[in-house]
Amino acid sequence: MDTRSMWDPWQEMKRLQREMEQVFADGSPSWRWPLTGEYPPMNIARGEQGIALEALCPGVDRASLEITVVGDSVTLRGERKPEPNVPEERYHRRERPLGPFTRTVRFGEDLDPDRTQASYTRGILRVQLARAPEAEPKKILIQS
Amino acid sequence: MATVTTATPAPTRREPGQRAVRTVAPRVDIFETDKAYVLVADMPGVGPDGLDVEAERDTLVIRGRVDPPATRPDYQEFELADYFRTFSLTQDLDIDGINATLRDGVLRVEIPKLPQVQPKKILVRTE
Numbered sequence: 001m002d003t004r005s006m007w008d009p010w011q012e013m014k015r016l017q018r019e020m021e022q023v024f025a026d027g028s029p030s031w032r033w034p035l036t037g038e039y040p041p042m043n044i045a046r047g048e049q050g051i052a053l054e055a056l057c058p059g060v061d062r063a064s065l066e067i068t069v070v071g072d073s074v075t076l077r078g079e080r081k082p083e084p085n086v087p088e089e090r091y092h093r094r095e096r097p098l099g100p101f102t103r104t105v106r107f108g109e110d111l112d113p114d115r116t117q118a119s120y121t122r123g124i125l126r127v128q129l130a131r132a133p134e135a136e137p138k139k140i141l142i143q144s
Numbered sequence: 145m146a147t148v149t150t151a152t153p154a155p156t157r158r159e160p161g162q163r164a165v166r167t168v169a170p171r172v173d174i175f176e177t178d179k180a181y182v183l184v185a186d187m188p189g190v191g192p193d194g195l196d197v198e199a200e201r202d203t204l205v206i207r208g209r210v211d212p213p214a215t216r217p218d219y220q221e222f223e224l225a226d227y228f229r230t231f232s233l234t235q236d237l238d239i240d241g242i243n244a245t246l247r248d249g250v251l252r253v254e255i256p257k258l259p260q261v262q263p264k265k266i267l268v269r270t271e
Contacts, residue, residue, distance in 0.1 A: 043217035056222045058188040058249030083184065086175050095171040096186050123188030123249015 039101045040076065040125070048137065050115075051107060051129040058123025064100070065120060067127055069113035074129065075104040109135040166225035170208070170251075178263050181237065181255045188249035189224040195246055197253060199239040204231040206251065236261045 040057035055076055064079040079100040107129075115130035131137075170185040183204075187195070190208035198205045208227035233239065233255065241256040 041221035042219075043222060044219040045215060045217045052217075054217070056188050056224075058186045060248065062248075083173075083175065083182070086177075090177070091173065091175045092181075093172060093174040096173050096184065097171075120248065122191050123186070 038103050039097065040103065042103075042105065044105075049128075050131055051111075053105070053127040053129060055103075055125040055127075056123070057101075057125055059096075060120070060123075060125075062120065065125070067116065067118050067125075069111050069116050069129065072108055072110050073104050073106045074111070074127065075102065076125065076127075077102045111135075166223070167228045168225045169229040170206070170227045172229070180257060183231065183251075183253040183255070185227075185229070185251040185253075186249065187227050187246075187251050190227065190246070190249060190251075192246055195244075195251065197242070197244045197251070199233070199242050199255075201239070202233050202235070204233055204239075204242075204253070204255070205229075206231075206253070208251070 040055040042056075043054045045052045053074065057076075057078060057080070059080055060078040061081050064077070064081075066075075066077040068075045068077075077100070080096070080098045082098050110132035112130045112132045117128045119126050170187045172186075173184045175182050175184075185206060187206075187208040189210035194209035194211075196205070196207040198207075206227065206229055210224040210226060213224065236258050238256040238258050243254045245252050
């Protein structure tokens with residue numbers, strides 16, 4: 001998925017549904033994320049209060065974790081570091097993807113960086129984004 | 145030689161009258177130090193109360209339960225699932241000395257080797 005381009009939820013959802021059906025049907029020992037080839041995988045919920053973003057990224061070094069909000073885009077950066085001082089030949093199994101990551105998502109509506117809140121618990125990064133005042137949905141009063 | 149090997153994952157668990165709960169095998173890294181085997185498993189969404197690590201003779205079982213999401217997202221790339229995976233242990237590991245920690249959705253299990261399989265340093269005396 002090219003998250004740098006504009007986000008089309010319907011097209012994405014249909015495509016993801018197909019992709020998830022394929023992924024979950026193959027009985028592999030673990031689900032293959034990132035499903036989209038981008039890391040970390042995200043869930044997004046849009047509400048009147050703003051946009052809630054969840055990213056699945058366990059074991060990220062907290063000092064490396066960074067969230068930037070510019071215009072209508074959010075960038076997540078971080079690093080999953082390997083165990084220090086373990087040479088390659090001492091590994092019997094390596095399944096966990098490690099290393100630095102950067103992912104940017106554009107929402108198509110301006111966000112307010114000052115009202116962004118984030119938490120990181122149980123390996124899930126949650127970011128609550130607020131729309132910029134001019135992008136807030138406005139209720140139009142209908143005059144008879 | 146001491147080894148930790150993986151076994152097949154459990155089938156998806158479906159309980160009657162409940163939503164379908166998927167179970168996945170967590171991704172793991174396993175490495176060896178002079179004194180222990182260390183198993184590192186990604187289990188995002190699992191907290192200390194949802195985690196079970198059990199060792200009995202030659203089997204290590206790890207289980208993790210996640211809370212179902214409160215709302216369905218508009219756009220979804222991941223779906224949390226419970227975790228289950230078993231590992232076979234050889235007799236030369238000290239299962240009573242197993243130590244497990246959970247931090248930021250990553251489980252770390254350290255399984256000490258019994259003293260007789262740990263490398264010994266031989267002191268060489270010179271005359």
